[in-house]
Amino acid sequence: MSSDFPRSPRVMKGGLVAYQLPELTPTIIVYQYNPDEVQRQLRLRGGGGGGRGDSNRVNGPPEETLSFTLDIDAADQLEVPSENAITVRNGLHPVIAALEGLLYPPYPLVIANEALAIAGTAFIQGEQAPMVLLVWGPRRVLPVQIDSLSIREQAFDQQLNPIRVQVEMSASVQTYRDLDITNPGYWVYMSSFTQKEVMATLNTFGNRTGIQGLLPL
Template sequence: MTSSFPMSPKVLKGGIVAYQLPELLPTIIVFQYNPDEVTRSLQPRGAASGGRGDANRVNGPPEETLSFAIEIDAADQLERPGENGAALDNGLHPAIAALEGLTYPPLALVAANEVLAIAGSAFVMAEQAPLALLVWGPRRVLPVQVQSLSIKEEAFDQQLNPIRARVDLSLKVLTYRDLDITNPGYWVYMASFTQKEVMGALNTFQDATEIRSLLPI
């Protein structure tokens, strides 16, 4: 919804971009309203041996999970039915289907595997969900995998199409340990990793002089 204050700063929209590789034409899911909060959980991966001197050793990057809720409402579109025929006919089904599609393999591949199975073939192609990139501002673009997707449909039109919904998402960040170097998501993660290093080096929010004076080493 456009702000009524013309001098208000433009707020970037978050979203998810999904690629069904090797296709490079993405499905783009723009958040109608940005989530009010994002919960991030990082679980360090400690070294397996656990011997003396290994206390600070890690086995790769931490396992990171992001959780947030997306609000979707068709009210704005339904106020202008002449301009939004798809919303008038389908409500929020297209938006919900796009989100659910993050967890499904492509239908064409499933159908092809079913044909191979009926024909008695021992070879079937791997059914993979799309490569999803969470876009949360220019400094946080991350390859992710949907861990859980909970949809609460809260209102319906006369045809029982959902017109207001809340979607709770839990996303696992995919790292260089999860992705092959030939996967575009690998390089997306490495770019984010580099960005994190740069941001850490800019950490001058507080004066550390007093703490430095107390350091024994």
Template sequence: MASEFPGSPRVMKGGLVAYRLPSTQPLVIAFQYNPDEVSRSLQSQAAAGGGGRGETNRVNGPPQETLTFSVEIDAADQLEKPGENATVVENGLHPVIAAIERLVYPSYPIVVANEALALAGTAFILSETAPLTLLVWGPRRVLPVQIQSLSIKEEAFDQKLNPIRAKADLTVRVLTYRDLDVTNPGYWVYLAAFTQKEVISSMNKFSAAGAIAALGRL
């Protein structure tokens, strides 16, 4: 929906972009409304066994990071203009809900192929993997993630019992260079985010200079 104030800055939309490799055709899920809040948890990966004296701070790779947020979806704006939104009128929010759910499902063609192979008595089974999913939360936070939990609450329905208002609660785990093969594009996406975090953190030196001086006067 356009802003009531023409001079106000345009808000960038967050979203999820999923790839079923080796296909490069993405499934894009742009957030209709950006989440009001995102909870982040970082758990340090301490080296196993703790090590000896002087190795207390040794870690086994980057921290395990999880993000939790809620995405609200409402078909009210589309239903106000039924002539321009025939798909929503006919299906409600089923298409977008199905797209979100696909993030935790293996590839349908591979599942069908495996079932056919199993019926034929073939021992060879294709790997059933979830898509490579990228969380896009502004230009400074693009991360490869794995959906750990997904809860969808359908809150309103039309005459055909199609959901027309819903909320999806997601918990995602950031995939690091320890989780991904170097041939996986997500490996390089994570390294780019890691590099950007290193650069951004260095900016804090300027604002911290005054605080350091104040500490010296205590």
């Protein structure tokens, strides 16, 4: 949809990128509309022990959870049916399936394991959900694990395909404590960690003079 203000800055779209390792061809889900807000919760990983001098000890980076709501609407696509045949036939089922797929193990592996189980094979491969990267601007690209999706289908076409959907999503940031060093997500997190340090050094917000005068150290 074109902007009413042609000189207004172009807003970058957020999204999710999923890799079913070791394959490096991603599934990319671009937000149709960026969420109005992102709620972030950081919780300290205490180091335990409880001895004197241990009060500030931590067991790695904090546990971080992000929650946000996505609004998806097929109205624009349905206005031009000749250019959007997939949406006309399926509504928003494809994007819903892509979002739900972030919590599922790969289908071919599931079928292979079921066949092995029926054949009585003792060895079955581990089933893992995709590695997901949350892309929220150039300064926030994080490996995450999707914890939950709450999908509200709000409108339907004549074939009962959903055409307006609201998705509430919760995701946990995967850190160097959660990922093996051979996992690409490990290096994505370390890059983000480095960038956070750089951003902290740029903090000049507010007048520090009054506080600095009170410091005992």
